[in-house]
Amino acid sequence: MGCDRNCGLIAGAVIGAVLAVFGGILMPVGDLLIQKTIKKQVVLEEGTIAFKNWVKTGTEVYRQFWIFDVQNPQEVMMNSSNIQVKQRGPYTYSPMVPSSNLHYQLEQRLTTSQFSIWLWQTLRELLWGYRDPFLSLVPYPVTTTVGLFYPYNNTADGVYKVFNGKDNISKVAIIDTYKGKRNLSYWESHCDMINGTDAASFPPFVEKSQVLQFFSSDICRSIYAVFESDVNLKGIPVYRFVLPSKAFASPVENPDNYCFCTEKIISKNCTSYGVLDISKCKEGRPVYISLPHFLYASPDVSEPIDGLNPNEEEHRTYLDIEPITGFTLQFAKRLQVNLLVKPSEKIQVLKNLKRNYIVPILWLNETGTIGDEKANMFRSQVTGKINLLGLIEMILLSVGVVMFVAFMISYCACRSKTIK
Structure with missing residues (x-):
């Protein structure tokens, strides 16, 4: 026993x-x-989960446009006062930008036609295009239809060639060329490089210590995100990566950003920060990109503008990434479109201005979350x-x-x- x-x-x-x-x-x-x-x-080949996700993401995308309604246009033009803005949504505004060699002829038409630099249009017109009556008077072959996103409605932003990851999984979804090129031809040095993916996905087995690089045609540059927190998304553990303030810092704080500094007058010898001049990318139009309400921008940028209220919760950009697969299952892209307005002795409506303004026009809130079926x-x-x-x-x-x-x-x- x-x-x-x-x-x-x-x-x-x-x-x-x-x-x-x-x-x-x-x-x-x-x-x-x-x-x-x-x-x-x-691997991006037919039959894989990644390929199905790449062809049809299953992510519900929503877009919100918020415009800044100028409350005191006359005071600004006559006294160079601070611009008082009120956020309204969803609307937009898009100017007409004169070429420097047409100053005299444009001034004549501005005066005789009693046009202003401030315009009032419907949402549909301002977003996707309208026929500008002033441009029809310009003695120069220009497109008379303008709009912030004209002619980009229902169009692709360019042809991307990406690695499928079959030979090297660490390069899956990374962009090889954009519009047939490996560089943008907008910036100097490393700033002109096309780095990372398009942010829809990243190589698998993402670590919290990683810096995730991606290219955005909206801001005409490559940028990066860093880990912030763990998030539970519909029962799926994901890593939240955010665009850090350092990505928008001046070269004084972040030397890597020296090649994003352009006009010395506006950038105050590269000491101002938080606003990106993308005029080279936009056919010479003085377009400046920032985060909404000039989040992470230097105080001198927002000083001439009253009515702004930047906060990270509403105005930052983030990506929620499933770390094993590298798929982006949720995101929020927030961008603000601004225009440069400067004094001009040749144009009457700009003659009384005593300073430069980077005027906020609108900001875009584009969010996407994986659908229930896909989740x-x-x-x-x-x-x-x-x-x-x-x-x-x-x-x-x-x-x-x-x-x-x-x-x-x-x-x-x-x-x-x-x-x-």
Whole structure:
């Protein structure tokens, strides 16, 4: 009887040890299996999850446009006062920008036609284009239809050539060329490079310590995001990456930004920050891009503008990335479009201005979140299986250790009684 009991206890301990060892071995083996499966599924080729997501994201995208309604246009033009703005939405505004060699002829038409630099149009016209009556008077072959997003409604922003990751998974979705080029021809040095992906996805196995680079044609440059926090998105653990204030800093604080500094008068010898001059990218139009309400911009930029209220919660840009696959499952892109207005002795309506203004026109809030159907698929095919495997590993290891310890204690107790 004693032998049978002791043998049974030893057998239980052995079984526990085997379960614990199997659970321990399953951890690295399981990780290898996961990596192999993920690497196969994130390659951009027909039949993979990544390819399906690339062709049709399943992300619900919403766009909001907020305009800044100028409350005191006459005071600004006559006395060079601070511009008082009131945020309204969703509307937009788009100017007519004169060429310097037409100053005299444009001034004549401004005076005789009683035009102003301030315009009032419908939302549809201002966003997607309208025929400007003043431009029809310009003695120069110019496009008379203007609009902030004209002619980009329902059009692509250019042809992208990206790596499919089949030969090197660490390069999947990274842009090789944009419009047939590896550089933009807008900036000097490294600022002109096209880096990273288009932000819709990144190479798999994203780490919190990574700096994620991506290219945005909206701001005509490559930029980057850093980890901020863990987020639970519809039951899917994701990493929230945000655009840091350092990305918009002056070269004094961030030397890497020296090649984004353009006009020395406006940038105050590159000490001002938070506003990007993209005029070269926009056919010479004096367009400046910033975060909404000049978030992260230097005080001198917003000083001539009253009515702004920048805050990170509403005005920053972020990406919520599922770290195993590298897919962006939720995002918020916030951009503000600004125009440069300067004094001009040649144009009467600008003659009384005593300073330069970077005038906020509108800001765009574009958000996207993975749909419920896609989230269910993602949980079942990706995170669900990974969590199940992890649960099995922990159960085997825990049960095995408990069994081994319990049976060994019982065996030792029985042995001591037998010896007595």
